[in-house]
Amino acid sequence: MPEQAAPLPSVETFERAGLEAWPGIEVKWDGNWVRRAAGGYTKRANSVQCFDPNDDADVEDRIIGASSWLVVRGVKPVFRITPLSAPALNEALDDAGWDTIDHSYLYAMPIADHEQDSEAKLFSVLDPAFIAVQQKLQNYSEPVLAGMKALLGVMAVPATGIVVYRDSEPVASGLMAISNDIVITGNVITDPTRRRQGLAAAMMQTGLNWAKSKGAETAALNVQADNPGAQALYQKLGFTHQYDYTYRIPGAVK
Numbered sequence: 001m002p003e004q005a006a007p008l009p010s011v012e013t014f015e016r017a018g019l020e021a022w023p024g025i026e027v028k029w030d031g032n033w034v035r036r037a038a039g040g041y042t043k044r045a046n047s048v049q050c051f052d053p054n055d056d057a058d059v060e061d062r063i064i065g066a067s068s069w070l071v072v073r074g075v076k077p078v079f080r081i082t083p084l085s086a087p088a089l090n091e092a093l094d095d096a097g098w099d100t101i102d103h104s105y106l107y108a109m110p111i112a113d114h115e116q117d118s119e120a121k122l123f124s125v126l127d128p129a130f131i132a133v134q135q136k137l138q139n140y141s142e143p144v145l146a147g148m149k150a151l152l153g154v155m156a157v158p159a160t161g162i163v164v165y166r167d168s169e170p171v172a173s174g175l176m177a178i179s180n181d182i183v184i185t186g187n188v189i190t191d192p193t194r195r196r197q198g199l200a201a202a203m204m205q206t207g208l209n210w211a212k213s214k215g216a217e218t219a220a221l222n223v224q225a226d227n228p229g230a231q232a233l234y235q236k237l238g239f240t241h242q243y244d245y246t247y248r249i250p251g252a253v254k
Helices: 011-021 059-072 087-095 128-138 142-153 199-213 228-237
Strands: 026-030 033-037 048-050 079-081 099-110 120-123 159-166 169-179 182-190 218-224 240-249
Touching (some): 011 169, 011 182, 011 218, 011 240, 026 059, 033 059, 048 059, 059 087, 099 228, 120 199, 128 142, 128 159, 128 169, 128 182, 159 199, 169 199, 182 199, 199 228, 218 228
Antiparallel strands (some): 026 033, 033 048, 099 240, 120 159, 159 169, 169 182
């Protein structure tokens, strides 16, 4: 009989890997709820998240406390809602009129063999050359770039920046970080004038080649539900849907 592939990690394992692979600069645990702030760069690193569906004591007070903690740090209140979130948390946010935004998926797969693109380069995530490419392709302002650099500066796991070049020009980029043998991909971007040329796939394969060489066994990434193009790319590489998540933000005052 053919050997069966090992099951992919649990939701909690993926989410805890994400905490390390995409860290907050300030972190505070409240039971099994974690608050993270990183100067506002990305919702994931500037949000509150529950890791235990049964941790639902004093939900309303804890929402207020966590929201105030973020506001004091110059961050708008955001909750990341995953299958680990306490149902009572969602109910309390509903009752308080919080909106649901950015419906997204976590995709994952076991890492197979992938070849590095012949015109790709790997960088330290704080290498000025990688930072410059990200700023150019992402069209980041100086304040946003500063936020990105501050977050990358506290990254404590193996990580690499990836840039794919064509005719010596950077055309696709991303970064990958490994926690608990899971490589997490982020900041994927392709030159908008060079899309549909296989460049994002070349970037991903280059990074997955690096990750496997570092001992990673599983690859994971986040993709928004309203981005079918990215979903098709990742599915073609072998990624499959694992679970959904959303973000909750205070509703507009009526």
